[in-house]
Amino acid sequence: MNLPRSLACLNGQSMPLEDVKIPALDRGFLFGDAVYEVLRLYRGKAWLLEEHWQRLGRSLQAIGIRGIDLEVTKRRLLDTIAAGGFQEALAYLQITRGVAPRSHRFPADTRPLEFLYVQDYTDAYSALRGDGASVITHPDLRWHRCDIKSTNLLGNVLAIQAAAEAGCVEALLYAADGTLTEATHSSFFAVIESTLVATPQGSAILPGITRGFLERLASRVGVPFREQHLKRHQLTEVSELFLSGTGAEVLPVVRVDGKPVGSGLVGPVSLRMWDAYRQAVAEFIR
C-alpha cells in the first residue's frame, strides 16, 4: 500500500502511523464506541478548528466519554501538524471509550483512548468541480442519532459502496418516507428559486461544519438560505444541487440517479458559493 506521508499520535505519544497498535479489546474496535473528527489543513493551518472542537465536545458528551482534556488534545494535534511540517493535509482524530474486558455496558474506570494522525492530502474532487459530479440516492440505513459523529459508519459504508459501483461520488440518503437526510460523508444543499435549501438540523443528520460555514457565508454574500425537508421525488424540482464537507468543500452535483439536476450544468448559485468559499480559505491562509 502506498500511503501519503503521515504522522500519528497515540495517547499523546508521537509515532509513525504504521507503528500505531490499538489493543484488540478497545471498545472503539469492538463496539464502535467512539467518536471522531476530520479536519482540513490549508497551508499548515487547521480550518474551522474551533467549530470542529465544539462538535467533538458535543459528541463526547452525548455518549458519555469523560476524562478527555480537549485543550490537551488540541495541543497534540497542533504539535503533530508542526512536527510533520504538513501543508495541504487532513487530520483524523478518534476518541474511544478505551480498553476493557468485553461487556456492552460502560466499564468502570477506563481511560479513553485518543488516536490522531495527520496525512498529506491532494484534493480528489478538483477534477469533478468543473463539470459537476454524479450521485445516487440510497436508503438511509443508519441509527437515530446521526447528529453524533460516531465511528459506527456501516450504513454510510454500504451506501457509498453502492454509489461507487454505480460510478458516482456520493449517495444521497433518504428515510423510509422518502425524506432526504444527507450524504454518506457530506451534507447537501439544493437551490430552489435562487434560495439555498438544506435539511433542518436534528438527530437525522450530522451538523456539518462546512455546511454551517456556508450558511454564514451565504448570508455574507447575499444568498438567501432556509431549512426545508426535501423528498426524494422533489429532486426533479430543484435547479441546482451541491455537496459540502471538509473534503468535498463545495462540490456541484449535476446528475442524480442518472437524471440531470436542473439544466444538467453547474449552476450559478453553486459557483457563487464555491467562489466565496475559496476566497474565505485564501483569506484564512493569507
Ligand SMILES: Cc1ncc(COP(=O)(O)O)c(C=O)c1O
Ligand atoms: C454523514 C456526514 N454528513 C456530513 C458531513 C460533512 O461534515 P463536515 O462539513 O463537518 O465535514 C460528514 C463528514 O464527514 C459526514 O460524515
